[in-house]
Amino acid sequence: DAGVIQSPRHEVTEMGQEVTLRCKPISGHDYLFWYRQTMMRGLELLIYFNNNVPIDDSGMPEDRFSAKMPNASFSTLKIQPSEPRDSAVYFCASSLWTGNNSPLHFGNGTRLTVT
């Protein structure tokens, strides 16, 4: 089991550019979550999917952010256009739901810096 895989590990881009973060969940998991971590706000839930369908995107900051899950093995989080305030660590997590106590399995994150 390779765990949740995120790419890239680090991304540095200029303001106004499009950024795409990628996530491969653990095989067989049916939930996928995108979180953003900053010093000011801690860990914020952006969006989550169940069986590839977005369930709750109320945490997505604004229309510049979008997320897709075209199949059970892959998800993307896109920011277009990026702004300096988007600088943060973005985590993807997956889980196999067997009840609301099912643990989340996190990737190592993508550290995004927008200059």
Next chain:
Amino acid sequence: AQSVTQLDSQVPVFEEAPVELRCNYSSSVSVYLFWYVQYPNQGLQLLLKYLSGSTLVKGINGFEAEFNKSQTSFHLRKPSVHISDTAEYFCAVSETVGTYKYIFGTGTRLKVLA
């Protein structure tokens, strides 16, 4: 709606000393409670969880937590810390029924000093 409060943003402690990281929660429904740990440059890992039954829960690496319903608290403890315990610790809740969604606290950075 639920919320989680971790009162201490940073806790320095000397090696082999005991430590307690505090967590309080608020919820109108019953919840499951969790502690996750984040080592530098890594994602979060589950440390322990409270589901029901005994209020004292034991986790990995010698950590334990006690659920106190009347005080709506779930404090994390370790009797003797090691340098390797230096990490950020997150308390989290999830409703027992209804929406499957974790709410995390803002985290407590534990720094173990030699």
